[in-house]
Amino acid sequence: MDFPEAFTQQMQSLLGQSEWQAMLAALEQKPSVSIRVNPFKGTKEQLAILNSQFSISSVQWSSMGKYLSERPDFTLDPAFHAGAYYVQEASSMFLEQAVRQCPTPQVVLDLCAAPGGKSTLLRSLLPDDTLLVANEPIKSRANILRENIIKWGHEGTVVTCNYPKDFAKLGPTFDIIVVDAPCSGEGMFRKDNPALEMWSPANVELCAERQREIVETIWPTLKPGGHLIYSTCTYNTRENEENVRYFCQTLGAQTVEIPVKTEWNITGSLLPDFPEPVYRFMPHKTRGEGFFLAMIKKEGTLISKPHPHPKPDLDDNVQCSMLNVQCLINSLHQPIISRLIKHLYPLHMGIAVSEKKGNKTLPHHSLAMSRNLSPDAYPTADLTLEQALSYLRHEAIRIDDPKGYTIVRYNGMPLGFVNNLGNRANNLYPAEWRIRRV
Structure with a gap:
């Protein structure tokens, strides 16, 4: 790699010539590839699938970080789009x-x-x-x-x-x-x-x-x-x-x-x-x-008032004022969220459960992604890899049953909603998130 002369001088001054040469040699190597597993979704089975394709080792300072021996095509892995892991620099x-x-x-x-x-x-x-x-x-x-x-x-x-x-x-x-x-x-x-x-x-x-x-x-x-x-x-x-x-x-x-x-x-x-x-x-x-x-x-003593409830409670609904989206939030967070709504510009809060489009109310994609969604809240349909990628490209797919709003899954991981009409399933995956590659 060719570096600006001023940068080279800066690093030589900081490290000394010998260590700067060691750093230069390291920078000629391929960057490492690392992911961090989602503890709410990333199961041992999904890690085993990755491990069958690549050698996996742990990031020493991270309880959830993993190095991969090679860089896969993350875009074509439905688990990535399902939020099972995040690609992050170690x-x-x-x-x-x-x-x-x-x-x-x-x-x-x-x-x-x-x-x-x-x-x-x-x-x-x-x-x-x-x-x-x-x-x-x-x-x-x-x-x-x-x-x-x-x-x-x-x-x-x-x-x-x-x-x-x-x-x-x-x-x-x-x-x-x-x-x-x-x-x-x-x-x-x-x-x-x-x-x-x-x-x-x-x-x-x-x-x-x-x-x-x-x-x-x-x-x-x-x-x-x-x-x-x-x-x-x-x-x-x-x-x-x-x-x-x-x-x-x-x-x-x-x-x-x-x-x-x-x-x-x-x-x-x-x-x-x-x-x-x-x-x-x-x-x-x-x-x-x-x-x-x-x-x-910061100077001073941190005073944190104890929450009035020992566990989160998701029974309170808060209407998001911007996108006609109905959200479900932890009731413990309602006071601070009310202040955030008053003074800031929120794009998302809690779990968005539904959104109005024209005269229709549709289930929100956030609901399908939620760790709190009961497995029997909606019918489910399991997709093949080819079907899953078609869904993530926002293409039309066909599923046999059931009719109505259905969560489609890949390897047991929810990918999002479809509205199954029988002869076809309307794809409700957010169009702006779609895979744009063929």
Whole structure:
């Protein structure tokens, strides 16, 4: 790979010539392929199917992460579309270790959440009665986030499309805020050629300033004693250690140590005068792409009011005001969701159960994806691989029975709804999500 001279000088200065050469050699290798299994859907049987095709090994710092020996065509795997797993870069799964150091939260914000890797990871780890707000300010990316959250199938998530400043009216609301900040992308050069082409020292400075603005803007919504997890996929200290030091000095934050095992080969701070606990994933030391994470804590004592009910209750319906969609939410979340609706722009909440199209009310795709849907709520029809791919392409399919709204499945995993008329089945899979390849 050919790197800009300024980038090469930067890395030589940070690592030294010998280690920089080791990193260069690592970057010439193929990127690793990794997935994270959905604990609500990813069964041992589905993993066995993958294992029959590829050699699978565990990601050391992730309870649900798996490396694959080769990259399959995920687009042509119905299990991927059913939300049985998420394709995620292994290094970024280290977020799990940070979350495990935090007290049990009531409300968590993933501020820069698209396409959904960290949000689905958070949702897999958090207790059922914790509400996750997954936010993405750019509408096109927010729609992708919404798709992945729906496929994950957990009712305890709200997807919003807002800029950090829009959260100001909420006040101190969140126990944990995750900021996977937009960055210069140095850690993805091996996989993302446009990031390499766009790199410049000026862009690094621009990114660092924007990252500071994002964290400073959202900081007032973090509860006293709450935790902010800051991450990037870049190497330079300007966007990493120097920003963390700035947050500590300007916001009065304290860094929080995350226990790690020696064999994980995680690198610490590369800034000589900043020996605080930060965590770097370097491709010549860890199996994955470049990644940086630090956790900081706000001054004060975190006070979380206990929920009035010991278990989630899905009996309350909340009408989503934008898409004529009827949603089912956990009643414990209703007060905070009411505030979110008032001040933010929600795209999805809880489990959408139905939507009005013209004068018809149709079952929503989110309902078929839900982990809470009773197996006998709707008739089911099992599809072959060929039929499943036709369904996912939004093509017409035929099933023998039963008539009416039916959930179609592949290997026991729900893929979505059809309306079976007998002579044909109207395909209700969201057209915007369809497989576009023949």
